[in-house]
Amino acid sequence: MARIITVASGKGGVGKTNLSVNLSIQLAQLGYRTCLFDADLGLANVNILLKLNPRFTISDIFLNNLSLDEITIRRHEGIDIIPGASGMEYIANLNEESVEFLIKAFEKADDYDFMLFDTSAGVSKDVISFCMAANECLVVITPEPTSMTDAYSLLKILMMNGFGGRVRVVVNQAEDVNEAKQTYRRFRDVVLKHLSMQVQILGFITRDGSIIDAVRQQKAAIRLFPQGEFSKQISLIAQRLIDDRHENFQTKDVGTFWRQCIQFINTPLKLVSQRRKATQKQEAKVEPKGMDQETKRFVEKLIKLLQIMSGELKDLRDVLDTSDLSAPSSAIESDLKEQDRIEPTVNKPESKPRFAGSSAEQVTQAIELGVKGRDIYCDMNIQDGLILTPDNNAGFMKAITEITHYAARLTPKGKSVRIRAENIYATAGEDLPIPEGTYGRVTIEDQGIGMSESVLAKLLHPRPENKVSDSPLARASALITEAGGYISARSELEVGTIYTLYAPISQASRQAQDATAA
Helix, strand or coil: CEEEEEEECCCCCCCHHHHHHHHHHHHHHCCCCEEEEEECCCCCHHHHHCCCCCCCCCHHHHHCCCCHHHHCEEEECCEEEEECCCCHHHHHHCCHHHHHHHHHHHHCCCCCCEEEEEECCCCCHHHHHHHHHCCEEEEEECCCHHHHHHHHHHHHHHHHCCCCCEEEEEEEEECCHHHHHHHHHHHHHHHHHHHCCCCEEEEEEECCHHHHHHHHHCCCHHHHCCCCHHHHHHHHHHHHHHHCCCCCCCCECHHHHHHHHHHHHCCCCCCCCHHHHHHHHCCCCCCCCCCCHHHHHHHHHHHHHHHHHHHHHHHCHHHHCCHHHHHHHHHHHHHHHHHHHHHHHHCCCCCCCCHHHHHHHHHHHHHHHHCCCCCCEEEEEECCCCCCCCCCCHHHHHHHHHHHHHHHHCCCCCCEEEEEEEEEEECHHHCCCCCCEEEEEEEEECCCCCCCHHHHHHHHCCCCCCHHHHCHHHHHHHHHHHCCCEEEEEEECCCEEEEEEEEECCHHHHHHHHHHHC
């Protein structure tokens, strides 16, 4: 009994085959018997990526009476590969005897743990049939609007035809984890709103130059660059599949899968929802003339697909709206201007020093600015008599605003961001890159969907030539460093991120607080 997963996408060029190949190899490296079926008709991308030249394909099973074992490429990079290109177009016209022969051939297949089907891009009949017959569908999207709209159309057709499996999403080719999260949330929200379908995130893959090198060498990136960012992200996706033990999780024997798949191939698909049928009845009927029957069927199918796309594009304004992607910088700038107006008031020379309250008040103000305009609950625990720096450094307050705003952006509405501010004494044994002494420590913990540790490190400490150097975390890190402090962070995907800020406290500040308390 295998766990059958169909890997699909709405359009080509999203990295679907690269994901399928490397994910299959990673599962095999973890000890799971894995088979990859190249179901990308006519293109054979798996063969190209792995520099394979298969002698036989699936068509040879029913055209030349070969066994499945004879056409399978065994243990290539640890996985079995079934070359399926150029064979599937025959299945729709097979007689009952050939269909049974094909099914029995796959019933004798090895007992795999995972069987991945790398389908062709788009919403062709074979892609829909593979998805309908599988327990799970893994949809690959990118931040490009066309990728999301095409993936949406794929899910809509699956829904109209009664798809009952699970849908998981992998966001590929994102500039960083933040863009990947934004992309997933837009896609998820529109699918839920218009299709009432639940989709779940399986993982994010950011742009990595090693992929291009691997494609050029026609080798799996996870083998060539095992320590690269891409390999780590693939490893995380594989581990999530392994750890997934959903209550509705089911395995399926390969023979049953093929029986259902052929049934779907030979059954007319619903391509239009009921609400659009009434509208289409009023439209002028396009009657292709002067064509043979095969061309006529193709044109009719193309017309239906175009009708679907023209209608659905109106429903996808939320997906195509990218205005929020530019919001962080402008929002931060306006927030910091407001913070600048607040801080001089607190630090007026003529105002009486209130060390017991001024730091706590400023931290609260910075946090309020950070979550401004967000439906986020702040769970704050600020120590009485909090001290941060001798003059309540404005840069440190701006850093708190930046990070809180960033955390709130990545936290779903209705969730909370927990903040704790306290004074601590750091000893040499705590393994912190700061001198031993007294510090003000502010901890900000969000309930976002997290990010990989390597991406987090790049955002906090980017290289000069990297464009993420202007990210909120990079700006906050620079402000804290200028204030003589230190920032650390740790994150877990789908769990959240914890940021810890340290501000050094001078002896003068401590003495001033003691005098005030006395």
